[in-house]
Amino acid sequence: MISEKNLHLLLAKRTVQYTMHIIVLVLSIVLIVMISMDTFRNINFNLEPKFLKWQFWICVVFILDFLIEFMLSDRKWHFLWSNIIFLLVSIPYQVIILHFGWHIPEKLFYLLHYMPLIRGGYAMAYVISWFTSNRATGLFVAYIIIMMSMVYFSSLIFYLFENHLNSGVTKYTDALWWSCMAVTTEGSSISPVTSVGRTLNVILAGMGIIMFPVFTVYVTNLINRKQKETNAHKEMIKTYEQIRKEQKEADATPPTS
Numbered sequence: 001m002i003s004e005k006n007l008h009l010l011l012a013k014r015t016v017q018y019t020m021h022i023i024v025l026v027l028s029i030v031l032i033v034m035i036s037m038d039t040f041r042n043i044n045f046n047l048e049p050k051f052l053k054w055q056f057w058i059c060v061v062f063i064l065d066f067l068i069e070f071m072l073s074d075r076k077w078h079f080l081w082s083n084i085i086f087l088l089v090s091i092p093y094q095v096i097i098l099h100f101g102w103h104i105p106e107k108l109f110y111l112l113h114y115m116p117l118i119r120g121g122y123a124m125a126y127v128i129s130w131f132t133s134n135r136a137t138g139l140f141v142a143y144i145i146i147m148m149s150m151v152y153f154s155s156l157i158f159y160l161f162e163n164h165l166n167s168g169v170t171k172y173t174d175a176l177w178w179s180c181m182a183v184t185t186e187g188s189s190i191s192p193v194t195s196v197g198r199t200l201n202v203i204l205a206g207m208g209i210i211m212f213p214v215f216t217v218y219v220t221n222l223i224n225r226k227q228k229e230t231n232a233h234k235e236m237i238k239t240y241e242q243i244r245k246e247q248k249e250a251d252a253t254p255p256t257s
Helices: 004-040 049-072 076-082 084-089 093-100 106-112 115-131 135-162 172-183 195-252
Strands: none
Touching: 004 049, 004 115, 004 135, 049 076, 049 084, 049 093, 049 115, 076 084, 084 115, 115 135, 135 172, 135 195, 172 195
């Protein structure tokens, strides 16, 4: 039986976890909104000093959340390896590189431009999946959020690079439509003309091939589980009715002298 002291400690631990996760969720949404607003205004968010400053402090909060979770965890090594990706995406690589003036390969620095998008989407999936009580459901929710985030962020990047170069992309909704159709592997009438657009096309198609079977398996397992629960409930009712029938027959039978 849990003592009153341990119960208070457990409640305090859960309160801290919920508070930090809500803060991370809000900051993830703020980060995504900032990226979206700059993209809609045809501004490269990676070059905005205000955005870099905001991104730095958001990363600080993300890392603080990870460290608090690590300290509160009963299985610290398990927590570390299970959430190492969250820690890696929480590091403000661009701010650190620019602050110290480090020179890194151009292609690597180019890839780091998309880290804020990955950071916002993954953090949101990480937090929302934490709030779900069922582990399988939490993992499925995380997959869905990651896929939706990837579709949305890809549409932003596609619009940023293809706008004014691709005659098929005249407004953001064109890029969003292209991204949605690319992840379904159906394709659309819009063809990318830049190397970034073509790369996104391959990534989205690959993600669609991986993610949609996960959705199918989850729904199938959910239906099977509900069917088993329904059958078990019917069997229980049948057994109960059989017992009642036997009891009535026993009551109706006159006692032998």
